[in-house]
Amino acid sequence: MSVEFSGFPFLSAILLSCVAGLLVILFIPREREALVKWVSLAFSAIALVLSIYVYCTYDRTHGGLQFVEKIQWIESLGIHYFNGADGFNLPLILLTGIVHFTGVLTMWELRGRVKEFFAFVFVLVLGVFGFFMSMDLFFLFVWFDVSLFPMYPLIAIWGTTRKEYGALKLFLHVLAGSALVLPGIVYLSVVSGLHTFDIVALMRPGAFTPGQQRFAFFLFYIGFGILAGVWPLHTWSPVGHVAAPTSVSMVHAGVLMKVGAFGILRVGIFVCPLGWEYWSPLMAILATIGIVYGIFVGLTQTDLKYVVAFSSVSHMGIVGLGLSTVTAEGLSGAVFQMFAHGVMTALLFSSLGYIYDKTHTKLIPDLGGMSRVMPMASSYFIVAALAGMGVPGFASFWAEVTVFISALKVYPVLGSLAIFALVLSALYMLRVVQRTFYGQRNERYAQLRDVPFSLGLPRMILIAVMVLFGLFPRLMLDLIQTGVIPFMGGLAR
């Protein structure tokens, strides 16, 4: 068994912190709910610190794949345990760390079956971390499914509106996606004749014929696209998001949908670049429809969570549009948008979660004037909504600008349609903000308490992250560029 490590295995340490957290939680008696929460917090903090460390110490002047850990797993099939960090996955690893940590904090008031909840959350996050850092198709798929199956119990047990229906719909949809991904992965490994699942080896130009790349890319685009919320495969996403408990919505919309988009990037685009170029017009059309559709459907919703869920469909459309441009800017914008949208949606769901916990409603007509009842909770939501509109000063502004500039160059019509829709999205978010937080106050909720500091902490962290990368976008764009530019340069044109 050959083992290759470049230095201390920080990436595996992140995974181990999740596994350790899971094991410790399993051994805590189920009555000790507070202890479970503190343990979860501690281990999620370790994962967060490690991901920040990896993010900051990545050598941007050299670029390429760093923090490589490679262990031969099954020789006869060419499977490796192969982790690495580059400009593409580092923002997402950081995102996962942030959303996980703030998600645990957000669920601090959870009552009932606490131990199981956090155990499943750790499995979910373990899968997501593993997925982002893995450079082996076999493990990529394993992590992919590991991150999916806890969604069912998490939504079905702790969820709210139509939870069993939502959970089942989500579960079957995303696993139907994985039913396309697995044959695709095995197909690639076998037709390459290389007997390996190693992405770096499979990326070698000439490993696949253009026809094979088109075929495989289509499988991955549909398979991962279901999870990424690509229109018209997104129908599970609003139902699932609405049904999920707060922190699961956060992880799900914030991170898991990026798993889908990142799967298209890492497996589809990396291994089958010719297929990517071939299918990019289709991707652009579907992405634009997704952006426009998400906004128009969102305009008519009366349930706050549905509004946010449809805005996710629309924002994931922006990621798809960026990917479909086949340009360096588009790709960087898409990766940045994945990060920015993740933080933003996490904040939206997190602030909504508090309001729902207290008022037990998320219907816009029932609320109203909330800014006078809960000024802090409201302002968190309003800030997130502003970020969602793409107001300068937040990370999502830079991401969206980068995507739209490159989209306008490549697809002038679709690009302008998408920008037009985005203007409408301001209307849509402002409508929600106006009806929910201003206007006539609903006296029924006048006595409710505002967010205490301890519960406000996760939301403040998320806002701080958005503002930090909004004011200093180069902190992230430079890093993404170290991955994107060599990759685009290496594409055979």
Next chain:
Amino acid sequence: MKWLILGPEIYFLAMAVVFLILSLARHNARRDFAAALFLAGLGVAVTLTTVCMEGSFFSGAYRVDLYSQVFKGLLSLGFFLVVCLCSNLKGIEEESHSEFYLFLTTCTLGMMLLVSSIELLTLYVALELSSYSLYALVPLRSGSGQQMEAAIKYFLSGIATSALMLFGLASLFGATQTTYIAELTLKLPGLLHTPMAFIGLLLTLCGFFFKLALFPFHVWAPSVYQGAANQVTAFLATATKVTAMAMLARLVSMSHGNTSLAHVLIALAIISMTYGNLVALVQKDLKRLLAYSAIAHAGYALIGILSMNPTGYAAAVFYAMAYLAMTFICFLVVVKVASDGRNVAIVQLAGLHRRSPLLAMALLVGVFSLGGIPPTIGFTGKFLVFNAAMERDYFLLVLIAMINVVVSLYYYIQVVKAAFLLESEEELPAIKLSASVAILIVVIIVVIIVGGIFPRYLFQLATSAIRGLL
């Protein structure tokens, strides 16, 4: 000294004699259980000591090699595990307990002889020894009468398939003038274009399709799973399936990658998977659901065998190991939930997460493993099987199998939902598990997960085992 290699067979024969004597003595359930548990545990040890031995007996009709010994190990393990479930054998009249163990032992013995037989008549005799023991085991259940329906169905369809198989064996002999598998392997590939040899081989396979409950030989499975005592079903669902997979791999490997045979098997695999999964969607009884899931799994396992390449056979062997572990844990839950030996409807799992968190966890792991969700051994088995099929360019077959996997997740998730989500209407008492059972459960959960994450050594074992086939 040469006879030491036959240790497992001799040991299980001796064990059968012990139970025969016990069945003549006064009935004592506790004594029978203690004896069975001890002897079965020792049986695993005896079998494992012979794993690396090789030898040939009875003028070449019987061969001991790594392939047969791996399966004997699995069989003795399966036997031991099933005996572990018998501490509370409520489903069977107390005076028949020693007969129950007796038939269980002879059945295991028959299957052990089977995996070592490399001559068609020996093979048939060994098969009948195990079959007749099972015919006797099914109606042993006490109570309602559904066991009689099950027993008659099983017996009639069993002897009908035996007749088909005998006809196939005769044709094979007619076509090749030999009954030795080693010679068949040489002669058969050149003869498979003749209807006699082809149909002969196909009919011979039918005997094991029946054991595996592959479509169209599945009709017995749902009633027998439901009608037989829970422990008998557990044995039927694990040990016999493993043997059937082993024998199918051995017989199919004689054809050396014949494409017509592969096409027939592909059709059977697809129908079996699809039929099993679709019918399972509407089942209410947990054992019946597992029966249909077994029909579907027969299809998945066949994919490895019909690929007819080394990876495929190794994948099938791996799948057999995985199948043993994951099916057993599901039946363990059935047995423990139904402490009075009745059947378990899926809705009766309600509230299991409070009654016994460990059992609920075991069910979750077992069911997700059957559903093929990583990181479980069931996923790795499916992955290996699909990988082998892809090497033969059966892309569509893999895609259909994957779609089937998604369909099957619907009913597996119903089981999980019942155990974790639903609350029972009346307050049911917690299920007390003894420390040894709890340890057993944890060990199997660990095996399922570690085997899924780290399949390296098991797969190496499977790869070396199938060298004897090729």
